[in-house]
Amino acid sequence: MRRKHRESDEAIINITPMLDIVFIMLIFFIVTTSFVKESAIDMSRPSNAPPKTEKLSEVIFVRIDDSGQVFVRDRLTDIRAVRANIVSGLAQKPDASVVVAAARDADVGILVRVVDQARVAGAQQVSLVALSE
Amino acid sequence: MARRRRQRSGEESDINITPMLDIVFIMLIFFIVTTSFVKETGIDPRRPVAETSAAKPRGNILIGVDTNGFIWMNKQRIELNQVRQLVEDAVNENPESSAIIIADESSATGVVIEVMDQVRLGGVIEIAVAAEPEAT
Numbered sequence: 001m002r003r004k005h006r007e008s009d010e011a012i013i014n015i016t017p018m019l020d021i022v023f024i025m026l027i028f029f030i031v032t033t034s035f036v037k038e039s040a041i042d043m044s045r046p047s048n049a050p051p052k053t054e055k056l057s058e059v060i061f062v063r064i065d066d067s068g069q070v071f072v073r074d075r076l077t078d079i080r081a082v083r084a085n086i087v088s089g090l091a092q093k094p095d096a097s098v099v100v101a102a103a104r105d106a107d108v109g110i111l112v113r114v115v116d117q118a119r120v121a122g123a124q125q126v127s128l129v130a131l132s133e
Numbered sequence: 134m135a136r137r138r139r140q141r142s143g144e145e146s147d148i149n150i151t152p153m154l155d156i157v158f159i160m161l162i163f164f165i166v167t168t169s170f171v172k173e174t175g176i177d178p179r180r181p182v183a184e185t186s187a188a189k190p191r192g193n194i195l196i197g198v199d200t201n202g203f204i205w206m207n208k209q210r211i212e213l214n215q216v217r218q219l220v221e222d223a224v225n226e227n228p229e230s231s232a233i234i235i236a237d238e239s240s241a242t243g244v245v246i247e248v249m250d251q252v253r254l255g256g257v258i259e260i261a262v263a264a265e266p267e268a269t
Contacts, residue, residue: 022157029164034171037188038195040233040261043249064242104243108198108236109181111245112264116183130246 041116043128060089062118063131064102068110082114086121097125104130169193169227175208178237183264192233192261194223196252200237202244213247220255231259 062082063071070077072085090096098118102111111128118126174197196216197205204211206219223230232252236245249260 019154022161026157026161026164029161029168032170033164033168035167037190038192038233038235038263039186039188039266040192040263041183041186042259042261102242102246104241106242107239108242108245108262109238111242112181112183112262116185116264119185128246128249130243 041112041119043115058093058096059099060086060093060096060118060123062086062098062100062114064100064106064110064114066103066105068106070110070114079110079113079117083117083121086118086123090122095124097127098123099127099129101129101131171195172207172223174205174235176205176235178235178240180235180263180265181238182267184267186264186266189231189233189261191229191231191259193227193230194220194232194252194257196232196234196248198234198236198240198244198248200240202241204244204248213244213251216248216251217255220252220257224256230257231261232257233261233263235263 061073063074065071070079070082072082073089075085077085086098100111100114100118115126115128169191171193172195174195176197176199178197178199195206199205204213204216206216211219220232234245234248234252245262252260
């Protein structure tokens, strides 16, 4: 009599199998989690779909040639001076977007630096086009 | 009565495991939520340095491009025309994923742009190029 009372009083569901599963799941997720977060810069690439024709006067055109030389508005520019050139370009045309055209054989490092410098200079939109041979 | 109680507790050990269970469940939920099954590219190139680079927490499609212009995904070398299929598979698994191209500083731009086009065709709009934040 007393015993029955105790049983109904505290529920005695056997939770051991559930605990086993929970622990196995916990260990699985601990082991598989990787907290490596890649840091990266966004690169927008104009889609192949109907190209928006932008007036040439509204873009700041940056070209990178095969040997890694950078031309801002068709003027040969040192990589460290790209930012200043884009800043002055933006001062004349505040809404201008920056278009970076890289030759196929140019290094990615230079491309990333140019896009980065354009961002730092305050360009609203930096887009990327490929130069066809 | 007191005697009986003591005997019972000696018989089956009465450790209160409720707080431990609480913690275990919270840990479990934390790990389930934070896990994103990132597939490593298999290469560790020299990344370019950029001032505006920021951590991309949602970037779980990683594509490596090495100095020779070879494309790596999922720890194996793949061809350019496989990129699209692999990206589509990844999007099916996790529709919110964005892509990160891990290209070597001295790899050719042409390959990276071709990879970008394939990724876009695979249905991922958000594409980034891995860059190390400038050490200042």
